[in-house]
Amino acid sequence: xxxxxxxxxxxxxxxxxxxxxxxxxxxxxxxxxxxxxxxxxxxxxxxxxxxxxxxxxxxxxxxxxxxxxxxxxxxxxxxxxxxxxxxxx
Numbered sequence: 001x002x003x004x005x006x007x008x009x010x011x012x013x014x015x016x017x018x019x020x021x022x023x024x025x026x027x028x029x030x031x032x033x034x035x036x037x038x039x040x041x042x043x044x045x046x047x048x049x050x051x052x053x054x055x056x057x058x059x060x061x062x063x064x065x066x067x068x069x070x071x072x073x074x075x076x077x078x079x080x081x082x083x084x085x086x087x088x089x
Contacts (some may be wrong), residue, residue, distance in 0.1 A: 002011045009032075064075040071078060 002013070003009065004011050015023060059077075067078045068075040
């Protein structure tokens, strides 16, 4: 077994290589694509973060509704009161 490159990868021994005519078939379509892998990882992370953000937004909305019900006003008024620094009773 021979390992080449950084990071290392195993090279197929000469007797196992596929030769077509006088040319070696390097199987380029089977080589790893580090850029594609990085983009895939980033897309998965973005999807995870967006799902997490959506869940947090749902929780925040529920809290606003509870605060509004507890104070006898609508959620938007509660938000404005908090932004102004007013105390809620």
